[in-house]
Amino acid sequence: MTILRSSLFMLVSTLWTMLFGSALLVAGAVPLLTRFRTVWYYRRGLMWMFRRLLGITWEVRGRDNLPAEPSIILAKHQSAWETVALQDLLPERTYCVFVLKKELMKLPFFGWGLSALQMISIDRSAGREALNRVVEQGADRLARGFWIIIFPEGTRVAPGETRRYKQGGAYLAAHTGARVVPVAHNAGEVWPRNAFLKRPGHVVVSIGPAIDTAGLSQDEINARTEAWIEAEMRRLSPHRYPDAA
Numbered sequence: 001m002t003i004l005r006s007s008l009f010m011l012v013s014t015l016w017t018m019l020f021g022s023a024l025l026v027a028g029a030v031p032l033l034t035r036f037r038t039v040w041y042y043r044r045g046l047m048w049m050f051r052r053l054l055g056i057t058w059e060v061r062g063r064d065n066l067p068a069e070p071s072i073i074l075a076k077h078q079s080a081w082e083t084v085a086l087q088d089l090l091p092e093r094t095y096c097v098f099v100l101k102k103e104l105m106k107l108p109f110f111g112w113g114l115s116a117l118q119m120i121s122i123d124r125s126a127g128r129e130a131l132n133r134v135v136e137q138g139a140d141r142l143a144r145g146f147w148i149i150i151f152p153e154g155t156r157v158a159p160g161e162t163r164r165y166k167q168g169g170a171y172l173a174a175h176t177g178a179r180v181v182p183v184a185h186n187a188g189e190v191w192p193r194n195a196f197l198k199r200p201g202h203v204v205v206s207i208g209p210a211i212d213t214a215g216l217s218q219d220e221i222n223a224r225t226e227a228w229i230e231a232e233m234r235r236l237s238p239h240r241y242p243d244a245a
Contacts, residue, residue, distance in 0.1 A: 006197045009053045016045050021109030024116040035116050036095040042113075046084050055200025056081070056190050060089060062207035070094070070147045071179040071210060072138075074169045074225045076233065077151035078159060078188030081203065086149055086183065089207065096147040099134060099168060120148070122168070131171050138172045148172070152225065159188040160240030162230060170221035173213045182208040182225045184232035206232050 020042040024035060050056045066089065073096075075086055087096055098114075102121040105111045114121075120137045122130045138148055150169035157163050173180045183205065190201035208228045213221050238244035 002197050002199060005054055005200070009049055009198065010196070012053065013046060013049055016042065016049075017113075018109045021112045025112040032118060033095070039113065039117065043084055043087060047088070050081065050085070054190075054198045056198065056203060057201075058085060058203040058205060060205045060207065062209075063089065065207045065209050066091065066181060067179050067210045069179070070142050070145055071181050072142075072169055072173050073147060073149045073181045073183055074152050074229070075149060075183035076185055076229055077153055077156050078185070079156060079191035079193060081187040081191045082185060082205075085187075085203075085205070089183070089205070090147055094145065094147060096149050097141050099138070099148065099150045099172075131168060134168055134172050135175045138178075139176050142176060142178055148178075152222070156193040157188075158193050159186065159237055165222050165226045167218055167222060170218040170225065173211075173221050174216065174218040177214060180211040180213055180221055180225055182211070182228045182232075184208070184229045184236060186233075186236045189237065204236055206236060208232065 020039065023038065050058075068091070073086065073089070075082060083098070090096055097117065097119050099120045099122060100114070102123055105115050105119070105121050107114075118141075120134060120141065122134055141148060150172075152165040152169050153163040154166050155163070169180070172178070185203060185205040187203045190199045190203060192198075211221060211224050216224075234241045234244040
């Protein structure tokens with residue numbers, strides 16, 4: 001049954017992405033907010049597929065921790081599920097952009113959509129210049145009312161694993177004064193990293209208290225973010241962490 005569910009999802013989601021990627025490619029002349037409203041329907045379709053085709057349900061805890069103003073979400077990254085679902089955390093009638101590697105912008109259909117939505121792309125080999133570009137573009141998006149979502153570990157990690165938290169999100173927060181919202185979840189339990197087979201199950205997304213970054217260095221912001229997320233991961237998936245007790 002899992003093979004059938006996953007195969008059907010792959011087929012339908014691929015066609016769905018091709019449809020909306022093509023639409024955004026030719027919709028580059030329309031206002032940006034119109035493009036985001038179009039993508040709202042794309043995301044709603046995917047969320048329906050997650051529930052109905054894959055049997056993945058979810059709940060959100062701590063939604064009242066979200067600030068009223070646009071902020072920076074630093075989240076755990078275990079699967080492709082959260083790249084879609086985390087956008088539903090935002091207050092009504094608000095939108096977000098992701099900080100992502102520039103190579104993704106070149107992908108057919110999917111990359112076209114990313115480019116049309118003015119995501120923040122970075123060249124990881126550019127060092128400090130890349131961080132400055134993140135600040136430049138990030139400050140612009142925040143000023144225009146967009147939230148920003150960043151995966152500080154830089155790539156998907158398996159449940160129970162942790163990678164070094166990179167400085168990009170904390171650097172952006174320190175230079176813009178935007179609040180940081182840490183987010184933990186256990187999506188990797190049902191949607192393993194780079195796996196074709198997705199298992200039915202229940203995902204819990206936990207939103208932590210917003211971090212006021214005024215007067216904090218990027219290292220302090222990063223340390224507080226990592227401490228909350230990793231402690232919360234041990235509450236969500238204690239069986240994955242020998243030190244959870």
